[in-house]
Amino acid sequence: MKLDEILQSLFPAGYSATPRQGLLSGSGKRGNGTDVHILGVIDDTPLGIEDAAQLASQVLDIARTPGDAPILLVIDSSSQRMSRHDELLGLNEYLSHLAKALFVAELHGHRSIGLLYGHTAAGAFIATALAATVLVGLPGATPEVMDLPSVSRVTKLSIDVLKEKAKTNPVFAPGLDYLFPTGAVHQIWDPAKPLAEQLETVLSQWPAEDTRAQLGLARGGRPAAQRIIDQVLALAGQ
Template sequence: MQLMPLLERLFPLGHSILRRDDVFSGSARTAAGEVTLIGTANRREVGIDDALQLAAAVLASTREHPQRPILMLVDTAGQRLSRRDELLGINAYFAHLARTLELARRRGARLVTLVYGEAVSGGFLSFGLMADQIYALAGAQIRVMDLRAMARVTKQPLDKLEALSRSSPVFAPGVDNYVRMGAVESVWQDDLAAALLAALARPAEGDRRRERGAERGGRTLACDVAAAVRAGEA
């Protein structure tokens, strides 16, 4: 889905965004009050300038409206692979963005992400994956690492990883697999404004991705391993 039709469906009461290239920020009205918007469009590859722009919007919202919810709208093909960004330390810029979001959370802001296009690699990890709750549209695509890249990193044959992806959502891309793993809470369809209001009304419950992944059969060991570590058994 394109950005502007999405905004119309999410915010029938109105919205206002400032867009530079395919990175934007702004605010919108809901029946529950104002929300801050940040995000990317057109499969934007997130670079250092984009990270600074998004971080500035988060800091401004935290300074002026510390308890206002922040909605992150994600459509990114990943981090920008350029010599300039790498030499300037893109990882530090992404860490800065992540820290601003953690500051917003500690000051009382709810962090909600909606993946409406693609969510890939560092472009997703740097801001969208920081949310308290992550949702996706039915046609969205999510993958933190392509299987071919995973094969290069893990030194495992591609055909082996492809076989594993057919039985384990941990190795497989796609919204449904991320729902099974507990990383995505649910898929939004039909009345998007009502879905957003329901998300904003949910009580804060901390990070329960491991528990949801276990309940849904997508991550069968993470919850037990974490419990064993906390108990000093591992």
Template sequence: MDWQTLAQQLFPLGHQITETDAFLSGSATVGATTVAVIGTTNHTPIGVEIALAQARAVLVTVRDFPQRPILILVDTQGQRLRHRDEMLGINSYMAHLGKCIALARQSGHRVIALVYDQALSGGFITSGLMADACYALPAATIRVMGLPAMARITKVPEERLIALAKDNPVFAPGPENYVRMGGVQAIWDGDLATSLITALADADPLDRRSALGLERGGRKMALPVSQRVMNDGDAGQA
């Protein structure tokens, strides 16, 4: 789904979203609330320029519109793999974006992310996964790494990874598997405007992804391990 069609369904009361070099920004009306909209389109890779543009838009919202909700529209093929971006320290730019979203949440902004097309690797981690809650459309493509690339990196045969992906959502792409792992709160299929209103009302700054992954059977060890680490740390301080 292109972002213009998506915006019409999300914001039947109107929006002022503009696209500049695959970067989306603006505002829209959701019920009786105005929300800031920030995102990307055309499967754009996240390079230093677009990471800074998104970070700037978040900071402007925090400065000029205290506690205004923020909607992040996600469509990216991940971080841009260019020598220039690596030499400039793309990891620092993406970390800066993540910190800006964290600042917005800490400042009382409800932050919702929606994967409406592609969400891959670092471009997704520092945007959609930094929100209070991340949602996805049914046809969205979500993965950290494709299985052929994973096979090359891990030296595990691709056939073995394909077999593992049938039962283990960690290895499998797709929004349903990210719902099982707790990374995606739910899949929106129906009235998108109503889904957004509900998501904003339910937004919780408490990170419950590990708990959701355990409840849904997709990540069985994340919560117990993190709790053990915290308990061991408390015991050490005592």
């Protein structure tokens, strides 16, 4: 689905969203008349320091806004912008600041839904989609924390070996179908049905806590995380 089609299906009551240099901002109307803040990285844009700073500023502005209007974060990005300019100015800190801004907004009542509809990778993926309260995806989205050639270079394993391992351990592979079993992706939406109804389902069933480890255990894609969390909490006396 194209972005305009997605937003029309999400907000049949109307929306206003302005694209500018690879970023998106605006708002949409839910069926009950309340607002949803719309932010995003679009057009396969690499996320540089200026982009991360602008998004973080907008998120913090939302955090200061009275009420609990949620944030919809639509994602079709490249990776972070890996230029000398960005790296020397501390790109990692800018990305961290953006992720923390989303957390601050959540603490002030503005929870966020990341919506993967295109590509995203690496630090840009982590600081936006994975930093949202809940992450959903549309078929055809191609998220990856690290592509297989990069994983191969780091692990010294061949791509063929990694593809074979991915069949039983989805953390070795990029893609929506592999991230879903790990619990990183909460739901995969059906584009043949109205997206507004699927959005309302998420908004009406916010998890009380981070459930990604629980989902990873239940789906068989991340079997050890919840067990380790439980052990740490037990040792801490909680």
